[in-house]
Amino acid sequence: MxxxxxxxxxxxxxxxxxxxxxxxxxxxxxxxxxxxxxxxxxxxxxxxxxxxxxxxxxxxxxxxxxxxxxxxHQAKYSFDDLIGSSQEFIKLIKIARQIAKHPDTTVLITGESGTGKELLANSIHNRSSRSSRPFIRVNCTAIPENLLETELFGYEEGAYTGAKKRGKPGKFELAQGGTIFLDEIGEMSFVMQSKLLTVLQEYEVERVGGSRPIILDVRVIAATNRDLNQMVTEGAFRQDLYFRLNVFHLEMIPLRAHKEDIAILIEHFLKKFNVRLRVDIKGISDKTIKSLEHYQWPGNVRELENVMERAMIIADMEGSSMLSRRHFGFLNTAFDVPVSLNQTQDLKTITQDFERQVIKRAMQEANNDILTAAKLLSIDRTTLYRKLKKYNFPFS
Ligand SMILES: Nc1ncnc2c1ncn2[C@@H]1O[C@H](COP(=O)(O)OP(=O)(O)OP(=O)(O)O)[C@@H](O)[C@H]1O
Ligand SMILES: [Mg+2]
Structure with missing residues (x-):
């Protein structure tokens, strides 16, 4: 004063x-x-x-x-959400649980679409000492190429016109202390691959337009449904980046390779959708489970999850409390007829059954127009007439 x-x-x-x-x-x-x-x-x-x-x-x-x-920024799923009791599946989960304990180890998860790569990445983070820190997912396909760099590394105040006044942290910075999950890494451009490699070598990032490096303390988990090894051979993926990511490799198993788990997954989805859809479906017939076990599941567990949801909705609308083959439309289409070799039917019956279904499908697609259906099947009209008669199809 x-x-x-x-x-x-x-x-x-x-x-x-x-x-x-x-x-x-x-x-x-x-x-x-x-x-x-x-x-x-x-x-x-x-x-x-x-x-x-x-x-x-x-x-x-x-x-x-x-x-x-x-x-x-939390991981939603944990190992409890990964359902399966087959030997191969249990083995994979056991290894994943062990790798979770090493919070700095980079993990590469590969496998077909719908096999649970994202679920596994979540679970590894949640099981690690980083679980209370952020889990940041970056979908490398969803972010336009010209934005990916600033999304990953952030930018400094005034780095470019239109930049936010105070700058913006990148995903790596947001993941500090936790895990960054680089999903669909196989879709990343060559230029971005180089930038990412530099980050993974130095373990530090610099915001675009910035000069102050930020030391990183994150675990990197990358996932893809592409064959990275093949991409390296074709020159579409950098070999040095592949080596960096491939410190520990976990390969998800396609569902058709652990069909023993189909029944237990069905059980799991029955419970899940009974709650979510507020329905009360009691179970599924053994015959239907058998048919589902014979299907190839190109979309893996995701496909199984989707068809279960659809089947349960249809069954509920019908007022039935048990799922059966008719609730799984795809099992009845001409192209996915499940044939098991230990069936009691002989070849002639199976073939006729198959032929009947193919004709039914052709007639449906042709809106019951015999000439069109005959063309679809590459047979002449009279042959189709004969077969329609044989299988008792109503036609005029
Ligand atoms: N073992 C499993 N137990 C229970 N649910 C599973 C399992 N595997 C996958 N799912 C379910 O299947 C769906 C797809 O899983 P996820 O998204 O992890 O697959 P993905 O391998 O990442 O597929 P994409 O390559 O298409 O991204 C999810 O809804 C997930 O809950
Ligand atoms: Mg995924």
Whole structure:
């Protein structure tokens, strides 16, 4: 205060001890005709303890928001969500659980679409010592090429026109302490592959337009349904990046290679969709399970999940509480007739059954027009007439 009086300058936020209390004050000179005639002093906090309390309040609020934000970045699934009891499946899960314990090891997950790569990446993170930290998924296909760099590495204030005033952190920065999941890595362009390689070698990132490197503490999990090895041979994927990612490789098994798990997966989806769809489907016939076990499942568990949901909706609409073959339309189409060699039927019956279904499908596609259906089947009209008669199809 005296200083303001003497100098005529305002002073903000200084310590001021008065009446036995430590205050933070500001003083502003009162000037008349160029002369300092007084000082206006104002204490910002009555006591430094008040300031401390206020800071503590603010910190606890910030922590609450941080926790809230981190729930956006949490891995949704854990190993409990991965269903399967076949030998191969159990073996894979056992290895994955072990690798989860090594929080710095890079993991590459490959396998056909719908085999559970994302589920596994989630589970590894949730099982690791990084589980309370963020799990950040980057879908390398969904982000346009020209944005991928800033998405991954962030950008600094004014890095380019239109950039947000304060800059933006990239996915690597957001994943700090946790896991970054680079999904569909096989779709990344060659240019981005090089940039990513540099990051994985240095374990630091620099925001676009920035100059301050950020040291990374993240686990990298990459996934793809492409054959990266093959892509390397064809020159479509950088070999050095492939080696970097391929520190630990987990290969998901296509469903047709662990068909023993189909029944237990069906059981799992029955429970799941009974709750989600608010229906009460009690079970599925053994014969239907057998048919489903003979199907090839090109879409793997995702396809099984989808057909279960559809079948349960159809069954519920019909008022039946048991699933049977008719609820799985694809089993009855001409091209997916499941034939098991230990069936009691002989070849002639099986072939005729198949022929009948092919004709049914052709007639449906031709809207019951015999000439069109005959063309679809590459047979002449009279042959089709004969067969329609033989199989008792109604036609005019
Ligand atoms: N073993 C499993 N047990 C239970 N559900 C599974 C299993 N495997 C996959 N699923 C389910 O199948 C669906 C597809 O799984 P996910 O997304 O992990 O597959 P993906 O391998 O990443 O496929 P894509 O290559 O198409 O991205 C999910 O809904 C998941 O819940
Ligand atoms: Mg996926």
């Amino acid at each position: 005296d200083l303001t009086l003497a100098s005529g300058e305002a002073i903000y936020g200084y310590n001021w001890r008065a009446n036995g209390r430590n205050m933070i004050a500001s003083s502003i000179p009162i000037i008349q005709d160029g002369q300092v005639i007084g000082v206006f002093a104002h204490s910002v906090f009555l006591d430094i303890l008040d300031a401390k309390e206020m800071i503590e309040n603010l910190l606890s609020q910030i922590n609450m928001y941080k926790r809230e934000i981190s729930t956006f």
